[in-house]
Amino acid sequence: MVSSILRRVMRAKTAYFFLLPVLATLLILNVYPVATTIWLSFHELNLLRSPEPSWAGLGNFVHLLTRDGNFWLVMGNTMIWVIGSTVLQLIVAFGIAALLNRRFFGRKLARTLILIPWVTPIIVVGIAWRWILNPEWGMLNHYFLRWGLIQDPVTWLYNPNTVWPVLLLASVWKGSPFMALMLLAGLQTVPRSLYEAAIVDGANTVQLFRHITIPVMAPIIVIVTLITTMETWNNFRMIWVLTEGGPGYRTTVVSVYIYFRSFQDFQLGMGSALAVVSVLTISILGILYIRMRARMSPL
Amino acid sequence: MQYVGRYVKVLTLFVVMGLLGSALAQTVEVVFPGTSEAERAWAERALQAVQETYPEINVRMSYIGWGDLTERLVPRITAGNPPDLVMQQDFANFHAMGALEPLTSFLDEQPMNTVERDVFVESLLDFSTLDGDVYTLPVVGIGYGLIVRTDLLEEAGYTVEDLTTWESFLEVAEALTIDRSGDGRIDQYGFVYPTGHPRFAWRQAYIMGYSNNMSLLDFDQEEKYLRLLDFIKDLSAFVPAGAQAMDLAEAFNAITFGRAAMMATGSFYVANVYSLDPDIVNVSSATAFPRGPDADAGWVPVANAGWAMFSGSRNKDAAWQVMTLLSSQELGGEYSSFINVPARVDVTDDQIAAVADALYPEAPEANRRIVGEFFDAVDRYGMPMEQIPGREEMERVFTREINALIDGSKTSAQVFAALREEITAIQAAQR
Numbered sequence: 001m002v003s004s005i006l007r008r009v010m011r012a013k014t015a016y017f018f019l020l021p022v023l024a025t026l027l028i029l030n031v032y033p034v035a036t037t038i039w040l041s042f043h044e045l046n047l048l049r050s051p052e053p054s055w056a057g058l059g060n061f062v063h064l065l066t067r068d069g070n071f072w073l074v075m076g077n078t079m080i081w082v083i084g085s086t087v088l089q090l091i092v093a094f095g096i097a098a099l100l101n102r103r104f105f106g107r108k109l110a111r112t113l114i115l116i117p118w119v120t121p122i123i124v125v126g127i128a129w130r131w132i133l134n135p136e137w138g139m140l141n142h143y144f145l146r147w148g149l150i151q152d153p154v155t156w157l158y159n160p161n162t163v164w165p166v167l168l169l170a171s172v173w174k175g176s177p178f179m180a181l182m183l184l185a186g187l188q189t190v191p192r193s194l195y196e197a198a199i200v201d202g203a204n205t206v207q208l209f210r211h212i213t214i215p216v217m218a219p220i221i222v223i224v225t226l227i228t229t230m231e232t233w234n235n236f237r238m239i240w241v242l243t244e245g246g247p248g249y250r251t252t253v254v255s256v257y258i259y260f261r262s263f264q265d266f267q268l269g270m271g272s273a274l275a276v277v278s279v280l281t282i283s284i285l286g287i288l289y290i291r292m293r294a295r296m297s298p299l
Numbered sequence: 300m301q302y303v304g305r306y307v308k309v310l311t312l313f314v315v316m317g318l319l320g321s322a323l324a325q326t327v328e329v330v331f332p333g334t335s336e337a338e339r340a341w342a343e344r345a346l347q348a349v350q351e352t353y354p355e356i357n358v359r360m361s362y363i364g365w366g367d368l369t370e371r372l373v374p375r376i377t378a379g380n381p382p383d384l385v386m387q388q389d390f391a392n393f394h395a396m397g398a399l400e401p402l403t404s405f406l407d408e409q410p411m412n413t414v415e416r417d418v419f420v421e422s423l424l425d426f427s428t429l430d431g432d433v434y435t436l437p438v439v440g441i442g443y444g445l446i447v448r449t450d451l452l453e454e455a456g457y458t459v460e461d462l463t464t465w466e467s468f469l470e471v472a473e474a475l476t477i478d479r480s481g482d483g484r485i486d487q488y489g490f491v492y493p494t495g496h497p498r499f500a501w502r503q504a505y506i507m508g509y510s511n512n513m514s515l516l517d518f519d520q521e522e523k524y525l526r527l528l529d530f531i532k533d534l535s536a537f538v539p540a541g542a543q544a545m546d547l548a549e550a551f552n553a554i555t556f557g558r559a560a561m562m563a564t565g566s567f568y569v570a571n572v573y574s575l576d577p578d579i580v581n582v583s584s585a586t587a588f589p590r591g592p593d594a595d596a597g598w599v600p601v602a603n604a605g606w607a608m609f610s611g612s613r614n615k616d617a618a619w620q621v622m623t624l625l626s627s628q629e630l631g632g633e634y635s636s637f638i639n640v641p642a643r644v645d646v647t648d649d650q651i652a653a654v655a656d657a658l659y660p661e662a663p664e665a666n667r668r669i670v671g672e673f674f675d676a677v678d679r680y681g682m683p684m685e686q687i688p689g690r691e692e693m694e695r696v697f698t699r700e701i702n703a704l705i706d707g708s709k710t711s712a713q714v715f716a717a718l719r720e721e722i723t724a725i726q727a728a729q730r
Contacts, residue, residue, distance in 0.1 A: 048392050048688060048729070049396070049729070051396075069720075069721060135541030135544050158702065159706070160706070160708065244496075245695075246698055246699070247494065247500075247699055248695055250702075260695070264692070265689065
């Protein structure tokens with residue numbers, strides 16, 4: 001067994017030699033940090049108390065799930081953030097893609113301009129939105145007050161009733177262009193003959209969309225949804241720039257909570273356990289998506 | 300060929316001399332969180348002074364902002380590679396890690412560069428002392444109190460002397476909450492309490508708590524604590540709603556541009572508002588925060604920024620020489636002029652004025668007056684702030700609860716119960 005592996009390696013030694021840099025990079029930058037995080041998640045390591053990790057077994061996980069007063073709030077926030085962002089982005093992006101798929105004057109320019117929010121650095125986007133939403137001198141309050149839509153300035157990012165809608169609005173503004181681009185590519189692959197045949201059979205617009213566009217686009221929808229879900233799940237920067245997870249933990253999502261635990265409180269064991277829970281959760285979501293995709297068959 | 304041989308010999312000689320020189324020179328790494336232009340200029344002068352006084356010591360200065368200090372240094376401490384010296388305010392976390400060198404024996408046995416116990420303001424040295432040991436050499440004293448826009452106060456028919464108790468303070472705050480433009484909306488508020496950032500939500504409440512002779516950790520004094528929470532709730536009627544989104548810089552803006560008339564803050568006030576509008580310094584006054592109902596004389600929280608030595612320093616004697624020089628009457632006195640309240644009793648008014656007048660040329664008199672007001676408050680009512688390990692985590696909990704209190708989603712009793720449970724748990728975890 002070993003000798004046959006060795007023989008195969010020796011036969012393709014040149015190929016393996018050229019693979020070495022990539023393998024080494026993967027080992028150092030991916031495998032080692034992931035393995036260390038998993039190892040740390042089973043240890044107690046609070047740098048403010050001791051630099052030596054001590055074995056904690058499942059203690060960190062039990063603490064998170066049963067005794068951490070913020071964990072379920074944070075998971076709930078993350079679900080609102082991820083599901084809200086993904087669903088809203090999908091709806092808006094579908095509309096944009098459908099619009100850009102039609103022929104009209106300036107379509108090429110529109111396709112380019114639509115990408116501006118996506119290519120703008122997220123820190124710039126965050127700061128711009130903070131300015132727009134500022135309760136004292138923000139543009140939104142200024143115009144809403146002028147038009148009589150509100151009586152007093154609203155603290156958009158700190159009011160429990162408004163904070164999630166405005167965070168999702170910023171997320172949709174930033175994320176939907178990329179999704180629209182992917183969906184547009186998908187829309188262009190739908191054969192026109194299918195639509196023509198269906199129209200001959202008397203199908204209306206809704207039926208065309210429901211029975212042709214959606215099924216043909218299903219693989220792309222699943223892929224972009226999966227990508228957006230994962231990206232939003234790990235999107236630390238947008239929340240951080242807008243609210244820093246606050247006030248208190250009101251908008252803290254799991255990536256921000258990992259940062260708090262690991263790099264503000266220096267509880268690296270607990271932070272690693274959180275990271276493991278986060279990866280497991282997002283992996284489960286990924287598997288569900290892929291299974292869903294497997295069940296779908298175009299047409 | 301012979302030239303090549305000579306060249307190699309000369310090069311080798313230089314390398315050997317270089318290695319020998321670096322082995323003999325002692326390197327001291329100093330982490331300095333002062334990032335403003337004036338502070339960097341001071342650091343350059345300080346470096347030059349160290350090189351002239353101690354030519355055998357090679358000082359390497361690293362600049363890291365206050366906000367990143369702990370995050371950047373904890374991994375280095377854990378890895379066994381700390382710098383030698385750092386400027387610190389709250390050193391509780393580093394102390395809890397066992398990372399700081401007690402300076403008591405240095406201070407008692409090797410006083411130098413005019414640094415000895417007696418030269419420091421007592422309450423400021425107390426802030427640097429934990430479990431009987433001194434851990435930092437104070438350079439700048441920070442007193443926390445109340446800043447008042449005297450022009451707005453006088454316009455409403457009050458003076459600073461009227462601000463004596465929480466009750467009178469609420470009355471004045473209400474009088475200063477005004478619809479100036481007559482459009483039915485309030486455009487000037489009595490007070491600004493920036494609860495958008497955990498650090499300041501905690502610290503402003505800490506100042507108010509001290510004025511009733513209590514700390515935010517005094518959960519065994521339930522009645523007192525509830526009175527503080529009720530006071531904050533009552534006060535919130537005279538605070539702009541937007542303050543829930545503010546940090547300290549935005550609160551300074553609010554004061555400067557007349558959105559609010561009073562705020563609780565520290566003696567770094569002038570340094571922060573001068574660049575916004577120098578004239579504001581002329582119409583600002585500092586005083587102790589009005590006392591609470593349980594206090595005959597409310598405490599004024601006192602902290603300091605000072606030099607600490609890491610226990611992992613490889614050149615402790617050299618580090619001590621450098622830190623005493625940086626804390627000396629000349630260099631320490633000059634540095635304290637930026638923030639105003641000197642930590643040393645031998646820093647003269649003229650010495651401060653020489654630097655401060657150049658920094659604040661459009662309000663030299665007013666700046667000196669405010670320095671005096673803060674110094675007076677510290678001198679009369681100063682009480683060192685606590686060194687609190689795990690404070691950052693407590694601040695986040697506190698911010699969540701205080702905002703719930705302000706927006707009415709929780710009562711004082713509910714907030715107190717939540718704070719007691721969660722902050723006590725954080726304290727327990729830090730032990």
